[in-house]
Amino acid sequence: AQRVTQPEKLLSVFKGAPVELKCNYSYSGSPELFWYVQYSRQRLQLLLRHISRESIKGFTADLNKGETSFHLKKPFAQEEDSAMYYCALRGYGGSQGNLIFGKGTKLSVKP
Amino acid sequence: NAGVTQTPKFRVLKTGQSMTLLCAQDMNHEYMYWYRQDPGMGLRLIHYSVGEGTTAKGEVPDGYNVSRLKKQNFLLGLESAAPSQTSVYFCASSRGTAGNTIYFGEGSWLTVV
Numbered sequence: 001a002q003r004v005t006q007p008e009k010l011l012s013v014f015k016g017a018p019v020e021l022k023c024n025y026s027y028s029g030s031p032e033l034f035w036y037v038q039y040s041r042q043r044l045q046l047l048l049r050h051i052s053r054e055s056i057k058g059f060t061a062d063l064n065k066g067e068t069s070f071h072l073k074k075p076f077a078q079e080e081d082s083a084m085y086y087c088a089l090r091g092y093g094g095s096q097g098n099l100i101f102g103k104g105t106k107l108s109v110k111p
Numbered sequence: 112n113a114g115v116t117q118t119p120k121f122r123v124l125k126t127g128q129s130m131t132l133l134c135a136q137d138m139n140h141e142y143m144y145w146y147r148q149d150p151g152m153g154l155r156l157i158h159y160s161v162g163e164g165t166t167a168k169g170e171v172p173d174g175y176n177v178s179r180l181k182k183q184n185f186l187l188g189l190e191s192a193a194p195s196q197t198s199v200y201f202c203a204s205s206r207g208t209a210g211n212t213i214y215f216g217e218g219s220w221l222t223v224v
Contacts, residue, residue, distance in 0.1 A: 097208030103153040
């Protein structure tokens with residue numbers, strides 16, 4: 001079964017502290033992994049995708065196929081990083097093309 | 112550069128009433144999706160469409176119907192609203208499947224009383 005697990009509902013850190021938002025997935029084939037961010041009452045925005053291997057707003061994520069993980073990391077959190085973060089999966093070769101989402105982690109960065 | 116636009120943004124319905132949410136995209140995308148977002152549940156796929164004139168059921172389709180008469184529009188209908196359908200609804204679109212970014216609308220807040 002295809003599944004995305006984000007074990008933390010809420011993650012609270014102080015400004016300047018490192019952040020790691022965990023994401024584990026279950027998928028039998030070859031997946032695409034994404035991180036989407038949702039600021040308060042706004043639309044979801046694509047933050048990262050594993051195939052691009054880029055850093056956006058200081059965030060990075062590495063796909064670890066052995067551990068089936070795609071954790072999101074940032075070395076120094078900023079207050080403006082406070083938002084809801086969703087890890088999502090899409091299977092290569094699927095006809096639907098839809099994303100399967102985790103339940104999300106709310107990141108709160110305190111001053 | 113509108114992208115994905117949803118109307119209405121907010122609506123309060125009485126149980127048993129019907130309504131339609133409209134999603135419009137101006138990116139000539141083939142694929143369109145309707146998700147609902149509930150606290151602690153993430154986003155769940157209601158229905159989707161892989162092209163004009165086609166629709167299919169997603170993970171939570173019961174109580175909803177959809178239509179894709181025009182490529183740019185994807186309508187989500189509630190025939191007889193129930194309190195369990197109180198949610199935030201997001202429309203999304205994509206050019207294709209693997210390798211293509213999925214873009215989201217701003218969301219529609221629906222309350223059924």
